[in-house]
């Protein structure tokens with residue numbers, strides 16, 4: 243059984259649950275993808291004082307697989323791309339509140355040691371508090387890449403994650419939220435439990 247969740251850009255609802263997508267934390271260089279720790283704490287305080295229950299996206303997937311309604315007070319947090327500011331700034335707030343999260347990494351930036359991205363060592367530390375999942379190797383535009391290049395990208399990323407983190411990722415987020423029938427067929431063949439798209443402005447389930 244395979245599920246594809248098509249997800250609205252920044253906060254979206256599934257059933258009545260909510261998933262928040264973050265990128266950078268306290269990094270004013272990129273205002274459109276940044277959240278300050280002050281705003282983050284305000285969001286967490288709001289959720290805490292209004293009876294929301296923080297779960298993981300895995301919990302959402304399990305509910306959907308069981309054909310059950312996602313409770314309307316469920317919230318899950320995801321973080322895309324693996325920017326270093328999650329490790330240096332954001333993580334401590336998640337730890338303060340004891341909130342789990344799922345971090346989707348573009349493996350190349352970690353593997354090549356790009357300054358703005360988390361290192362493998364930091365990912366090991368991060369994975370004590372949340373899950374680390376897959377957001378491609380090179381964060382390319384899959385819609386413009388050959389099928390062979392897409393396969394190579396996925397396989398390179400998966401094998402590096404297995405090598406460094408010792409498990410095979412279960413969840414995938416399309417880079418730029420871009421896919422079409424050809425791309426999704428390729429990605430589907432890798433057996434992810436769920437595949438997320440963030441730019442569609444719609445929420446849907448394809449039960450294959």
Ligand SMILES: [Zn+2]
Pocket residue numbers: 322323377381417418
């Ligand atoms: Zn991304």
